[in-house]
Amino acid sequence: MTYVTAGKEYARDSRYLTTRITADGRDGFPVEPGRYRLVVSRACPWASRAVVVRRLLGLEEALPMAVAGPVHDERSWTFDLDPGGRDPVLGIERLQEAYLARDPGYDRGITVPAVVDVPTGKVVTNDFARITIDMSLEWTAFHRPGAPELYPAALRPEIDAVNEVVYADVNNGVYRAGFAGSQEAYDAAYARLFARLDELSDRLARSRYLVGDTITEADVRLFTTLVRFDAVYHGHFKCNRRKLTEMPVLWAYARDLFQTPGFGDTVHFGHIKQHYYRVHSDINPTGIVPAGPDLSGWLAPHEREVLGGRPFGDGTAPGPVAPGERVPAVVP
Incomplete structure (x- = not known):
């Protein structure tokens, strides 16, 4: 599979299926417990957001989850972790099948997370x-009793503003560096990434969380x-000015979240490494996965408690x- 285009900067295909599942069903898909299946891979950072939020809010029973394997080919993510290589509920081998059920001419990315309508077998979004x-x-x-407010109304403008720059320069910025097709494109992405990480470090030196004094959607995304x-x-991805472990504030912040129920207990480092080092064969042609x-x-210990804050608010x-849904412990 090819992810790098020689001489070009990386541009993510952002043409998504934007149908929504809502409480009033205004897009034709009302919220119903057990009707939908959240398809993820623990390797994928975009899917991992959904895994964390689902767990924090206690939606495990209402929104069951299917976990695809950590690697895929040109066609699709596959359910090779399940017996017989099929998702036991959807009965499919490849997520591609649910996309084509929605649109036989679908020509965009077969991405995770995806929410599938179980009765029809079609991807909703x-x-x-x-x-x-x-x-x-x-x-x-x-939501479970005691679920936190991850997107409180009073903080939404600030959360949205933080999310916008974090997405552009950090979440997608690492890909812009890793999949750059020219030195100039790489240099620009690298500079933006670390400039933004420096700004976030300054912000988090004064505040335990990104927005307000509790965990929000912004923290999940970072x-x-x-x-x-x-x-x-x-x-x-050659994002090598410093390791996270060499950025004291961000490293402590990340450890704080990792040790908070709902974050580290969803992370599968084995799947993460298998995916990146095996799937991106044009930038790691040997397929060797580092130890x-x-x-x-x-x-x-992260010692972030001194900054105050209440992880789950009230x-x-x-x-x-x-x-x-358990993942391997980082220290056996």
């Missing part, structure tokens, strides 16, 4: 930025990039991870 917001705003009838930084982005980095530091932490 793969609009990853909207999926997590709608989990917060449209699925409220099925976390899923930071948790992959040393494992894949630093080396594989490192050492993950034990993720459990080291809510509570989610309970234990469901047995079928």
Whole structure:
């Protein structure tokens, strides 16, 4: 598979299926517990946002999850982790089948996360930025008792503003560096990435969380990039001014979130490394997956409590991870 176009900067295809699942069903898809299936890969940072938010809000029973394997080919993500290589609910081998059921002429990316309507087997949406917001705003009838407010009305303008620059320069910025097809494109992406990380570090030196004094959607979005930084982005994507572990404020912030129920207990470092180093064959043609980095530091004390803040606001932490959704511990 080819991800780099020689002489060109990387441009993400952002043509998503934007149909929404809402409480009033105005797009034809009302919120109904058990009707939909959230398809993810734990390797993917965009899908990992949905996994974290779903767990924080307690939507595990209302919105069941299918986990695709960490690698894919030109056609699609596959369900090779399931017996017989088929999702046990949708009965399909490839996520592509659900996209083609929605649109036989579908010619865009077969991406995760995707929400599939189980009765029809059709993808409803793969609009990853909207999926997590709608989990917060449209699925409220099925939130667990004590679920946090991840997108509070009073803070939405600030959350949106933070999310916009974090997406452009960090979430997508690492890809713009890693998939750059020219030195100039790489240099520009690298500079933007680290300038923004420096700004975020300054902000987080004064505040435990990005917006307000509780975890919000903004923290979820930054976390899923930071948790992959040393494992894949630093080396594989050449984002190597410093490792995350060499950026004291961001490293402590990331550890704080990782050790918060709902974050680190959704992260599968094995899947992350398998995906990036095996799938991106044009920038890692040997397919060799590095043995490192050492993950034990993720459990080291972060001392961010001195900044105050209440992770879940007036809510509570989610309970234990469901047995079928557990990930390997970073330190066995």
